[in-house]
Amino acid sequence: MKTMRWRWLAGLVAALALGACGEEKKSATATTTTAAPAAAAREFAAGTTMAKLRNEKKITIGVKFDVPPFGFKNPNSGNVEGFDIDVAKAIADELGVTPKYIEALSDNRIQFLKDGTADLILSTMTITAERDQEIDFSEPYFVAKGRILVKGDSDIKSVADLDGRKVCTALGSTYEQTLKKQAPKAKLTLVDSYSECLESIQNGSVDAVSTDDVILTGMIIQDDTLKLVGGELTTEPYGAGIKEGDKEFKAFVDEVIAKFKSDGRWAASYNKWIGQYTKEQQQPPTMTLEEALDLSK
Amino acid sequence: MGYLFDPHNWEWLVTGNNARFLFEGFLVNVQIALIAMLFALVVGLALALARLARNRALSMAAGVWIDIWRNLPLMFVILYLGLALPQPWRDAYESAAPGFLPEALRTGRVFAALLALVLYNSAVLAEIMRAGILSLDRGQSEAAAALGMSYWQRMRLVILPQGLRRMLPATVSQLITLNKDTTLVSIIAIEEVMRHGRVVTGVNFFGGVPAPVLQVFLFIGLMFLATNLALSRLSRRLEIRERRRIGTTVKPISGAEDQLAVARVD
Amino acid sequence: MSKLLDLLTENAGNLAGGLWVTCRLVAGAFAIALVVGTFVAALRIAPSKWLQRLGGIYVETLRNIPLLVLLFISFAGLRRAGVPIGPWTAGIASLGLYTAAYVAEVLRSGVFSVSKGQVEASLSLGFNYAQTLRRIVLPQAFRTVIAPLGSVTIAMIKNSAIVGVSLLALPDLLKEVRIIGARTFETSEAFFWAATGYLLLTGAATVAFRLLERRFAIRR
Numbered sequence: 001m002k003t004m005r006w007r008w009l010a011g012l013v014a015a016l017a018l019g020a021c022g023e024e025k026k027s028a029t030a031t032t033t034t035a036a037p038a039a040a041a042r043e044f045a046a047g048t049t050m051a052k053l054r055n056e057k058k059i060t061i062g063v064k065f066d067v068p069p070f071g072f073k074n075p076n077s078g079n080v081e082g083f084d085i086d087v088a089k090a091i092a093d094e095l096g097v098t099p100k101y102i103e104a105l106s107d108n109r110i111q112f113l114k115d116g117t118a119d120l121i122l123s124t125m126t127i128t129a130e131r132d133q134e135i136d137f138s139e140p141y142f143v144a145k146g147r148i149l150v151k152g153d154s155d156i157k158s159v160a161d162l163d164g165r166k167v168c169t170a171l172g173s174t175y176e177q178t179l180k181k182q183a184p185k186a187k188l189t190l191v192d193s194y195s196e197c198l199e200s201i202q203n204g205s206v207d208a209v210s211t212d213d214v215i216l217t218g219m220i221i222q223d224d225t226l227k228l229v230g231g232e233l234t235t236e237p238y239g240a241g242i243k244e245g246d247k248e249f250k251a252f253v254d255e256v257i258a259k260f261k262s263d264g265r266w267a268a269s270y271n272k273w274i275g276q277y278t279k280e281q282q283q284p285p286t287m288t289l290e291e292a293l294d295l296s297k
Numbered sequence: 298m299g300y301l302f303d304p305h306n307w308e309w310l311v312t313g314n315n316a317r318f319l320f321e322g323f324l325v326n327v328q329i330a331l332i333a334m335l336f337a338l339v340v341g342l343a344l345a346l347a348r349l350a351r352n353r354a355l356s357m358a359a360g361v362w363i364d365i366w367r368n369l370p371l372m373f374v375i376l377y378l379g380l381a382l383p384q385p386w387r388d389a390y391e392s393a394a395p396g397f398l399p400e401a402l403r404t405g406r407v408f409a410a411l412l413a414l415v416l417y418n419s420a421v422l423a424e425i426m427r428a429g430i431l432s433l434d435r436g437q438s439e440a441a442a443a444l445g446m447s448y449w450q451r452m453r454l455v456i457l458p459q460g461l462r463r464m465l466p467a468t469v470s471q472l473i474t475l476n477k478d479t480t481l482v483s484i485i486a487i488e489e490v491m492r493h494g495r496v497v498t499g500v501n502f503f504g505g506v507p508a509p510v511l512q513v514f515l516f517i518g519l520m521f522l523a524t525n526l527a528l529s530r531l532s533r534r535l536e537i538r539e540r541r542r543i544g545t546t547v548k549p550i551s552g553a554e555d556q557l558a559v560a561r562v563d
Numbered sequence: 564m565s566k567l568l569d570l571l572t573e574n575a576g577n578l579a580g581g582l583w584v585t586c587r588l589v590a591g592a593f594a595i596a597l598v599v600g601t602f603v604a605a606l607r608i609a610p611s612k613w614l615q616r617l618g619g620i621y622v623e624t625l626r627n628i629p630l631l632v633l634l635f636i637s638f639a640g641l642r643r644a645g646v647p648i649g650p651w652t653a654g655i656a657s658l659g660l661y662t663a664a665y666v667a668e669v670l671r672s673g674v675f676s677v678s679k680g681q682v683e684a685s686l687s688l689g690f691n692y693a694q695t696l697r698r699i700v701l702p703q704a705f706r707t708v709i710a711p712l713g714s715v716t717i718a719m720i721k722n723s724a725i726v727g728v729s730l731l732a733l734p735d736l737l738k739e740v741r742i743i744g745a746r747t748f749e750t751s752e753a754f755f756w757a758a759t760g761y762l763l764l765t766g767a768a769t770v771a772f773r774l775l776e777r778r779f780a781i782r783r
Contacts, residue, residue: 078318115384117384300645525628
């Protein structure tokens with residue numbers, strides 16, 4: 001009996017060790033998608049971020065892992081997918097390197113850029129003057145609108161009805177301030193990620209979720225008993241986050257984004273992730289970084 | 298009860314890649330726990346020796362260090378290091394991390410998590426080791442001194458081999474606590490079982506079977522329960538063997554959260 | 564240095580609010596942990612094998628599952644199952660029930676620290692089981708459990724930080740500090756005050772239990 005138990009334990013340890021080895025191979029292919037080799041290898045001036053990334057053969061990009069349809073980890077394939085990922089791929093392809101995705105939460109992504117954990121942030125990040133003090137932004141690649149999401153049977157019709165109700169948004173996002181201004185009597189529930197907001201409204205522990213319309217649309221795609229109400233609270237231009245002061249890299253990212261918008265890839269991506277569900281068409285944004293920054297002042 | 302055992306609510310477990318995905322996440326937790334434990338033991342021993350040193354200043358400094366890290370919430374330490382650990386440190390880790398580790402364990406953020414776990418657990422283990430060493434009969438040290446051994450000889454040849462043996466069971470139960478604590482690193486976005494659990498509960502975006510939160514996290518809880526029960530069996534067995542060997546009764550040291558208390562010698 | 568103080572004065576309200584939430588969480592959970600822990604300990608030393616086993620299952624289950632998993636089950640999980648549990652109830656109950664397993668273990672080992680001879684002597688003097696427990700065992704056990712109970716309490720104060728980061732989103736000290744840090748980008752300064760707050764709480768608990776210990780110590 002005694003030896004039996006010991007054998008069982010040894011078996012468990014062995015199984016764990018084996019599993020560990022097995023996992024290594026799998027996840028290596030799972031989290032990094034092989035970039036299509038850039039047809040014509042572009043040359044970059046030595047000393048630029050682009051040359052450095054080319055040298056390392058990889059770029060680390062902070063994206064959302066739980067915000068469909070922008071950045072979402074698919075448990076079946078292990079890959080991260082979404083609109084932000086399409087933009088990220090375009091940038092990595094142009095560099096001719098492999099993109100490596102790490103999860104950027106609303107309250108750590110600025111830090112990721114500052115300390116170099118990520119080379120680039122593409123995580124539904126709104127361009128604001130306040131953030132612009134800490135990091136640099138690319139030209140806007142998407143313009144979202146702030147809206148409110150409620151349950152299908154809710155009596156909340158607009159932002160005015162939020163008084164005394166529980167509203168969920170992400171810690172460190174722009175909506176914390178927006179809601180304090182537009183619905184000062186609402187009770188804020190600040191969580192780490194929007195998937196927690198979705199869980200909270202589904203389980204009824206909050207009455208509403210407020211954030212960008214496209215993120216809310218992603219929630220409706222997952223649960224069609226939810227609905228959008230009220231008008232547009234804010235305009236939220238998304239920009240790629242770049243380390244403060246890296247002008248060459250910003251110019252490069254702007255150039256790739258401009259091409260992404262003009263050559264049809266933007267429209268295809270929009271339709272794939274949003275349009276096919278909402279049956280709406282949208283043109284690539286024309287707003288400039290200047291306008292976006294003015295908006296937040 | 299109907300909701301809990303409704304087979305429809307458990308269907309996710311056998312469809313798609315869900316069960317495997319959760320298990321893979323769980324392995325990351327176990328590996329983080331093992332690596333952190335290894336380093337915590339080394340650092341803990343150094344701290345315990347410093348605390349017991351005859352040099353007053355060294356002993357005091359070690360004591361303050363131990364008390365600070367022991368009394369801060371681990372959640373706090375993880376969050377802070379996750380946000381504030383300097384990049385060169387992360388880079389150093391990324392380039393030093395051996396290739397056989399899974400991808401999830403080779404990112405710089407894991408270094409922040411490991412550092413937090415080691416800082417906290419080494420402080421706890423240092424206290425346990427100190428108690429183990431102090432629990433030895435003074436006569437042992439005196440007899441060794443009478444034989445002409447130096448301080449370090451006494452430590453190395455007489456005190457440590459016995460003291461460390463006595464704390465083996467406590468170390469295994471600390472591993473249980475550590476294993477549970479690895480769930481906290483999910484907050485700094487390390488791809489372990491809690492994150493995988495959250496992803497699985499959202500699989501219906503990709504047209505999968507709905508995976509209810511209650512069932513998914515019960516399943517995760519069961520994985521921890523099974524592993525930790527095995528560990529606590531092991532700990533108890535070691536303890537009984539030790540007791541038989543020394544012939545005295547070591548105070549029973551059970552779960553990690555109270556073992557600290559039992560090990561405290563004032 | 565002045566940056567640190569500025570952060571404190573500018574956000575004093577939020578920090579105090581967070582500390583108060585943490586205190587309420589800890590107080591509520593402590594009450595539950597003591598009551599449930601005593602009950603479970605009683606089960607574990609009951610003169611029936613089945614009751615002992617029941618107590619054992621409670622302790623083993625709660626002690627081997629991470630608190631974070633427990634919080635997910637007790638809040639999001641139960642709400643999805645149709646139980647309208649609130650974040651405060653879920654938070655206090657989870658932290659309390661989790662800690663109760665440790666309290667039960669401390670109390671049990673306290674009871675066992677009283678030598679068997681005393682129990683046998685008491686029984687042979689004609690005391691029954693309940694009387695023996697109340698008059699002989701518990702008064703002595705109480706003394707030996709004060710210090711370990713203190714450690715469990717400190718562990719619980721530290722674990723309360725987990726409640727705030729989970730789905731429950733209670734605005735406790737750690738959460739408030741993270742909100743301040745995210746708004747001002749002064750992470751280190753904000754976290755410094757959280758550390759101070761937690762060290763104050765755990766320090767106060769340490770002192771309180773030391774005093775208790777001294778008060779009930781046997782003078783020799």
